[in-house]
Structures are given as structure tokens and as C-alpha cells.
Amino acid sequence: GAVVSQHPSWVICKSGTSVKIECRSLDFQATTMFWYRQFPKQSLMLMATSNEGSKATYEQGVEKDKFLINHASLTLSTLTVTSAHPEDSSFYICSARGGDYYGYTFGSGTRLTVV
């Protein structure tokens, strides 16, 4: 079945630094990838949608200059949290769609802690 690999699983960084999270589709071509953020004991909130080779579409209220999304190939999308601050600490999850057009496969998530 479709598998999405997300790395790293967890990361701790200092305030002011940048962190990159990778999301790879291992056995299918992901024409569309989604990035979600999940606060403790809350639901997933869509941050942005990216299609391979084009700019990401950000949801209202999401700072595109802080959360840089790149979808340069059909198997890889990256989320870079720039100049991270403690309030950016959260659980980030990617999802990919492709092949089975109506299927969404999720990565295992990345726990980001900014200290």
C-alpha cells in the first residue's frame, strides 16, 4: 500500500533557528501534499497544500514566510520552519495524495520543540 515517510520524528531546536521537515512518498508519486499542524489534544489544522512544481497554497492565517513549503519532486515535499520560536512548537503531519486519486496517506508526524 501507499507509504509516506516523514523525518525527523522529533526535533529540538533553539529559538531563532530554522528547521526542515521532510515528507516522502515511498511507493507512489504524490501529485499533491498537505501539511497539517496539531496542537496537544486538538484536531489537525491544514496549513498548506502543495502541488509538485508549483507554489504552495496556504490557508488563511498561516504565515507563508515562516512556514516555507517546497514540493520540488513527485516524491518529496519539505516544510521549513524559519526563525522558530517557542510558539511554533507543535506536532506537524504531512499527507500525500497520488495514484489512488481519492486516497490520502499520512506520515508519522514530527514533534517540534523550540527552546
Place this chain on the structure above:
Amino acid sequence: AQSVTQPDIHITVSEGASLELRCNYSYGATPYLFWYVQSPGQGLQLLLKYFSGDTLVQGIKGFEAEFKRSQSSFNLRKPSVHWSDAAEYFCAVGDGNKLVFGAGTILRVKS
């Protein structure tokens, strides 16, 4: 815009008892509906999905869900709950592009 309501934040059931998790959606057209399960600190695993056809959908791990258009509902059921089913469950509606998730229901299983 589509939205999803999961009215129960927490549900506790005894092991071996039946389970029903409620989900109501708001969407103007025929929805694509999903149920996912999430264990703590993990990603989401798809339990089942409905796009069209038979309104009773079978999923993995013995789960099933029934789409009721008249009630705008897509409730998840399991006849006999196992302790390993303890997790958080999310209902989601898709428009063919993005998914919108409900707030989730945390399932606790008591022995």
C-alpha cells in the same frame, strides 16, 4: 465550506462492548468521508472511507461506518472493542482536494 462535528470528546467503553462514534458533516455536494485513528505521538491511519455506492462501509480492524445522507452522518461502529482500540479517532470530509477534520474523539477502553 465543509465542516465536521464529532460531538463526543471522550468515550469510555468496556472491553468486549460495542462502540459507536458519531460524526456529522456539512457539505454542499456528495462528500468524500473518512475515519482515521491516531495513537499518541503517531500519524493517522485510515480505517475506512466512503465515496459512493453501498452506504455501509467495511474497514480495517473490524470497524464499519454507515453513511446516512438524510442525517448528514457517518458514524463509526465496532461490535466488540479490544483494549488495543484505545486511541483518538478523527472523522474527515474531503471535497476532492483537501480534508477537513473533526475535533476527534478519544476512546478509552476499560477492562
